[in-house]
Amino acid sequence: MDRITRMLDLLRARERTTTGELAEQLGASERTVRRDLGQMSERGVEVAVTPGRHGGVRLVRDSSLPALRFTDEEALALALALALGAAAGDSRLAAAVAGARTRLSRVLSDKYGAALASLADVVAAQQISLLGDDPVADAQLLALALATARRHHVQIDYRGPTGTASRPLDPYGVVQMAGHWYVTGFCGLRRAVRTFRIDRITRVHETDLRIVVPPDFDAQATVAAGIRGSGTATLRCEVLFLAAAEDVRALAPAHRMEILPAPAGTPAPAVVGVIRAEPRHLRAVALMLLGADLPLEIIVPDALRQRLSAVARDAAAMAGKRGTSASGPSPASGPLLLTDLA
Template sequence: MYFPSTRLLNILDLLRSHGQLTARQLAQYLEVDARSVRRYMVMLEDMGMPVETVRGRHGGYRLRAGYRLPPVVFSDDEALTMVLGLLLAERLGVTSKEAGLDVALSKVARVAPAELRDQIHLVGQALTLRVPHAAVEVGGQHFLQLTLAAYRRQQVYLIYVDTAGAETARLVDPYGLVYTIGLWYLAGYCHLRQGLRSFRLDRIQQIETRDGAFQLPPDFDILAYVEESIARKPLIWSTQVQLYTT
């Protein structure tokens, strides 16, 4: 999977090199569906990027006339910070080495000062992160969509599969995301259950952002809630101990 920020940069590169592309063409380049492309375009517009929508039969997307993307130049500290962030993202399961990490690191190396390039390639070999490796990868699209919804205080519609394999549709007020003991969790108010709930991100099958807004409860401690909800869940394993005494 690709981390969504990589796709946003790829869209800008594609529009810069091709001039104008349809949603279908961008979807083919990025290996996603057209709906995902439209969502990425909204993200770019929200970020202030000069992306224009051309209406009509021969419409599509393009960069605003006369706009040129400036070259990206990193200082040593900025480049190393980005590398550490990419390595941590792979460790936390929001991107994978095979799909996106190596490509992203190569792009950073290309724009980094020449004397820093060797250091960038060596950082991963010299770095040890005492962070639990993600037990399951989560979709980069789901991760970004939920993060944005929590930031904007927008409700989300989820298709969720529980531990028993039962699938349910949930309308949720997303309060935020938590990474703990190797898994990502969404905490929020579930309108189906009429109460606070935590959801494992790897069990979310589908997400749709809704127009409904919500208010975050004052003094809500998301980490404490998620850890408490995990502790309340029944254990998957049972342990038997046999003692031999004399």
């Protein structure tokens, strides 16, 4: 292996180094290292060299891989597979996955490199893993991820309640939530934004048609709203939390609870949490509120206020609070503050 190839391997393995460190690793002088760096452009390699005390050497673009050659699309597919694969969810492999994705991103053109970086940020924020409840076909998932990154229109075959139908779709985002994978975007059949479970998609055909994603589009929020609205819950539970939104969000994921601004005039910090539930689930909602350790006020329904009172009485009895009235707080006495139950 010649010296320049060895130097290239060192640069691939590090975000930044110095000519002195390279010289030490290669057993050469810094002058020789600087000369070799100048020759790297002949091998399709772009290197940034910043002089000075806080400077260094950084690999900017590497159009080759040792013993392997990839097209832009092949490298993007490999990088996305790493980003979306189950290995990315294993903390023991996180560093290796990140390193491999970084190296692959340097092979890509500016267009695909930017697309990968954007999608990788989304993946990192969601801590995505393929471990879910759906038997999702890897081919469909990767095809939709690629089309989303490349901003390409797709045709999908979707298996719905009445059978399988073809739908034109502009994919705006791929999201994992509540144990399922979803793609959300503009559906040409319904002429509106729609969300689809990927395990129900049987075919994906990517076209060359470019799409434009609305600049303020939030794929996570859109999917969460779709999940909240897809059930048959008959009760709308509204709770005023006298706490910051980030503290309230920690109680339940976005697909379980919607967070809205508090009514005008409510002292800050305060938000309203909205949960849709069946009557049989009110006890679970009450238990969540009782364990929230946040000051709160139930707005509606009365049934939730009554259920929380009953749960509080049970908790007081188990804790041996003999001073608590057997009847507990009266549901008719007004909004129930969790702090009143201490």
